Amino acid sequence: MSDIITARLATIVALAEKQPRLGRTAVMKLCYFLQTLRNVPLGYRFTLYSYGPFDVSVLSDISSTEALRGIESKTVLYSSGYGYEISPASKSRSVKALAPDFIKKYAPDISWVVEQFGKFGSADLELFSTIIYVNRESAQAKAKLATDALADRVHEIKPHFNRSYVQTKVAYLEEQHLLRSVKATSGSR
Amino acid sequence: MHTRFEHSLGVMHTATWLYDSIVSKSGDLLKQELAYDQQGLERDRRLVRLAALLHDVGHAPFSHSSEELFPRKRGAERFVHEDYSAAIIRSELRTAIEGHVLSANAGFKADDVAALIEGGAAAGRAVFWRDLITGQMDADRMDYLIRDSHHIGVQYGRFDLRRLIFSVIAIPPDKENPHPRLGIEEGGWHAAEALVLARYFMFTQVYFHKTRVAYDIHLRGVMKEILPGGLFPKPAEAGLKEFLKWDDWRVVGLIGRGRAGEHGRRIIERNHYREIYHTPEVCTDKDLRELRKVKAKLGKLVVAEETAKKSWYKTGNTDIPVFSKVRSPQVQPLSKYSKAIEGMKENNQVLLYVDSASREEAEKRKRKGNQQR
Numbered sequence: 001m002s003d004i005i006t007a008r009l010a011t012i013v014a015l016a017e018k019q020p021r022l023g024r025t026a027v028m029k030l031c032y033f034l035q036t037l038r039n040v041p042l043g044y045r046f047t048l049y050s051y052g053p054f055d056v057s058v059l060s061d062i063s064s065t066e067a068l069r070g071i072e073s074k075t076v077l078y079s080s081g082y083g084y085e086i087s088p089a090s091k092s093r094s095v096k097a098l099a100p101d102f103i104k105k106y107a108p109d110i111s112w113v114v115e116q117f118g119k120f121g122s123a124d125l126e127l128f129s130t131i132i133y134v135n136r137e138s139a140q141a142k143a144k145l146a147t148d149a150l151a152d153r154v155h156e157i158k159p160h161f162n163r164s165y166v167q168t169k170v171a172y173l174e175e176q177h178l179l180r181s182v183k184a185t186s187g188s189r
Numbered sequence: 190m191h192t193r194f195e196h197s198l199g200v201m202h203t204a205t206w207l208y209d210s211i212v213s214k215s216g217d218l219l220k221q222e223l224a225y226d227q228q229g230l231e232r233d234r235r236l237v238r239l240a241a242l243l244h245d246v247g248h249a250p251f252s253h254s255s256e257e258l259f260p261r262k263r264g265a266e267r268f269v270h271e272d273y274s275a276a277i278i279r280s281e282l283r284t285a286i287e288g289h290v291l292s293a294n295a296g297f298k299a300d301d302v303a304a305l306i307e308g309g310a311a312a313g314r315a316v317f318w319r320d321l322i323t324g325q326m327d328a329d330r331m332d333y334l335i336r337d338s339h340h341i342g343v344q345y346g347r348f349d350l351r352r353l354i355f356s357v358i359a360i361p362p363d364k365e366n367p368h369p370r371l372g373i374e375e376g377g378w379h380a381a382e383a384l385v386l387a388r389y390f391m392f393t394q395v396y397f398h399k400t401r402v403a404y405d406i407h408l409r410g411v412m413k414e415i416l417p418g419g420l421f422p423k424p425a426e427a428g429l430k431e432f433l434k435w436d437d438w439r440v441v442g443l444i445g446r447g448r449a450g451e452h453g454r455r456i457i458e459r460n461h462y463r464e465i466y467h468t469p470e471v472c473t474d475k476d477l478r479e480l481r482k483v484k485a486k487l488g489k490l491v492v493a494e495e496t497a498k499k500s501w502y503k504t505g506n507t508d509i510p511v512f513s514k515v516r517s518p519q520v521q522p523l524s525k526y527s528k529a530i531e532g533m534k535e536n537n538q539v540l541l542y543v544d545s546a547s548r549e550e551a552e553k554r555k556r557k558g559n560q561q562r
Contacts, residue, residue, distance in 0.1 A: 048310060048316055050316050050368050051370065066535075078518060091474055122365055123366075157310060159314055160369070
């Protein structure tokens, strides 16, 4: 297995150790935040879907980590649907040992991302990650979007969210200094 | 003749079929959750058809085999063929798309088609349909599995396409999934199961077959030899024009004229690398330890190491949601219906190759280690 793949598997174990009963959506979005907000070189290629930034390789890595018994995953049925719960398993230490230097170097980032986003449910994680995706995309295109224009654009992608709810999440990310090159909403400051 | 053009027409046809079926079954949900009206649905139908037709237009010669030779985009990230597709749509195809009377009436631009293919925010709510272009049950996969199996002459890639298409619906949001998403009506779960199994068998028996993978290695070697600097040009302006000059025929011509180096010669002589060792399809940590031992024994005789995890065709592990009118909860994953799917694990097989000339020596070294133990 290449270094990048062992680093990814070890990171998934580290996330599962930090955050009990982690969902699959949470792993996807926490990996996105690690790569995008903390520049952790996981080598994923996230692109936008209606459920936010996604790379199928993350699911593939979850599955490989499970096969190596670094984590275990169970399907949980709720009254309205289902989800997954991921926890460390019997070989979690040996999977982390596949990339010891990587884990040591990025341990503060893994702690940060769990502390910052671990408390949110999958719906909020999808929304936060979509806001960051749209923000980074416009920043790369050298376009400076005002926060209300950013909320509008995200609302166009996710019209099932209430627009004012999207605005509160944009404001939260701005307060945390996690947005790039945004202009304040006209008239708000 | 098995061509990408034929496949692209098939993907457009299948995507249209899927789109119409979903709108017919889940139109009210789409109107309620994504604020669609009839005009919006007609507009996005055209958008999806164009994106499906053009999704592969940015492929390099021999498709995925030489994708490692795309240049760097930023940091360690490389361009992918979707970046080239989007760039071609925005430049070479812009006039054809925007100048067409149907596009004018539908009110979309080449950028909207490109955004849907590459996953850009400009796609807006139409990003919902991206799963039809690239997702677990996309039109691309449905087409290539059946088309490849037909042309290759194997039976593995077959499944009930019609049953599957007429079973795909938009699943209503729930607490965990606040957005509508694509899924299957309960009656179609066996068709969805057959799609997943077809994909698994095509991967293990065709796409990751040891000899097919060996020729990927040689085609990659050929491209590295003949491309200036060993890399494709970037998908921008002059680079894109240069990229478009690279097609299968030009590469085959260079191989035939002996201008494609050692790997080109190997293709002509059918003297491909030989597989010397493979792990099980699902590796445990014990298998990885064994792999390391074999690699140590073989040393420099190993000329290539290929892993299923890096393959474009890798099987992934997304679970298809199934909607039931009678079960509780109404939405459950396909793995709760199918024991076969529940038991499936990610294929992370690793193949090791040696030169055909050193195969005997490699076999000896492998055996020697085993006898000593």
